[in-house]
Amino acid sequence: MNPDPRPSRKHAPPPPGPLPYARQFIDESDIAAVIAALHADFLTQGPTVGAFEEALCRATGARHAVAVSSGSAALHLLAIALGVGPGQVGVTSPITFAATANCFLHAGGGVALADVDPRTGLMTPGHLEAALDTLEARGVPPGLVIAVSLTGRVADLEGLARVCGRRGWTLVEDAAHSLGGLGRAADGTSFRSGSCRHTRAAILSFHPVKHICTGEGGAVLTNDADLAGRIRRLRSHGIDKPSPDRLPPGEGPWFQDQVELGFNYRLTDIQAALGLSQLRRLDAFLERRRTLARRYLERLDRPGLRDIFALPPPDEGSAWHLFVVHFADAALRRRAVEFLADRGIRTQVHYIPVYRHTFYKKRFGETTLPGAEAWYRGCLSLPLFPAMRDQDLERVADALEAFVRTCRL
């Protein structure tokens, strides 16, 4: 394992131009792994996908991993496999990437949004209870809940699972932000995000801004062998290929049977080779993210700054996908974005609440949830990625201090 994931001159030079808010970290070992995959027999799904899936199980503690073409594909397949369809309404939170909510609609169901804690952006058991009360009062039958472990902070999956269990709903974790993150159970023990200790399944994304990347890519994680088998079949058109001892009479090794309507959501061996190589450096990536987050917390915890923006609440288990500060209001956030951009520092907003998007407004009408609005009003993701250098972070902190000085004029 490479103990220091920061860029050397030979590997992953800092990107020219503005400092991005997030970025992949590709080094020579990743490039060599992809070249080796190009020399191998399989370009599409082959043995390297299997090896990547085994490595994902080791990294998360889940018993089964099914690699697919994106995190969105993972969500879509899970929604289908867990029975979302017409007459069903699924629940997630509005502070997420739209794909989390879209999957219910792709599967033919409806979607309801539970509010979030404005300090963390997470759906809590209380918010879930309130959303389920409303749905059940409308006669909606129990269905699927997707909890998002936002910014790398693992949701209270144990508490959410208790609510779901009591009311007959099924809980899944969207762990696109939280590979390597640790959740805390009520007895003080911790569990790994994606381990499915408290959930029926979880999904990951390997988009370049995430903890490891494969270009595009994702995975479904579960401890349920039947569910994993169904997802494997759905990712490849719904086709079954029975083992030689289960062949129907008269059929040969060519035999395959499409038993349901599936998709081509396969990951390629080329992508899996990159994913496997990246996964070897996951611990180092996480360590670097945690070091940078600690340094931000030290540098930015100053009286003058605290009047202008709030820092993320402490969480030792966070996988620090994002470092989100909260400005006192939207106008201040906007000025800060422009001030930082003028100094070559890019930031981003995670997220505009799902219900504010035109598609959702047209389909479901106007909605407003107070926790989601309070989160969205002032949130700003500062640059944070493993290849970021110490001096990059100091530049961001200096620029924020300079911005705060302009606020006092």
Ligand SMILES: Cc1ncc(COP(=O)(O)O)c(C=O)c1O
């Ligand atoms: C919380 C969350 N869920 C799902 C996804 C979808 O993943 P992908 O981009 O791999 O389709 C993303 C990606 O940005 C995400 O951030």
